[in-house]
Amino acid sequence: MRSMASKNEQPFISWSRLKKSFVYASNGVVNTWKNEQNFRIHLFLTAVVIIAAQLLKISFIEQAVLAVVIGGVLALELINTAIERTVDLTVQTYDERAKTIKDTAAGAVFVFSVAAAIVGMLIFLPRILALF
Numbered sequence: 001m002r003s004m005a006s007k008n009e010q011p012f013i014s015w016s017r018l019k020k021s022f023v024y025a026s027n028g029v030v031n032t033w034k035n036e037q038n039f040r041i042h043l044f045l046t047a048v049v050i051i052a053a054q055l056l057k058i059s060f061i062e063q064a065v066l067a068v069v070i071g072g073v074l075a076l077e078l079i080n081t082a083i084e085r086t087v088d089l090t091v092q093t094y095d096e097r098a099k100t101i102k103d104t105a106a107g108a109v110f111v112f113s114v115a116a117a118i119v120g121m122l123i124f125l126p127r128i129l130a131l132f
């Protein structure tokens, strides 16, 4: 009963809990940056794309599309890392099932990265060709 009462007393939005969630999520991003080379490569490419988008005067709608695909690649990379770590927690030896899980999660990142690269080429190639 007591726990129910205290639960009911919670505000609709708790700013301190929101702040904590933000800090925890940021820690996840920073840890992945420190430990995952692929994540660092994708962030580096993100910076290149953002600079190129400004230099080549990409339209707002195209920038929005780029933001969605870049966010998708980075988010999938984070989920892939979480899956890898979960498998490592539960499987310490070589296991075909662990291999399938990790390879499939990596495949998800790969598929979306190819789609992002195609979107990038569709947006940037005409602009780059127009320079010559």
Ligand SMILES: Nc1ncnc2c1ncn2[C@@H]1O[C@H](COP(=O)(O)OP(=O)(O)OP(=O)(O)O)[C@@H](O)[C@H]1O
Pocket: 035, 036, 084, 091, 092, 093, 094, 095, 096, 098, 099, 102, 103, 106
């Ligand atoms: N326990 C395991 N059993 C079988 N194969 C595994 C196992 N762990 C990893 N592998 C294989 O090795 C590949 C690389 O796994 P690993 O966990 O090293 O990922 P990674 O992409 O190199 O990331 P990280 O360097 O962060 O660990 C996997 O995609 C999978 O094919």
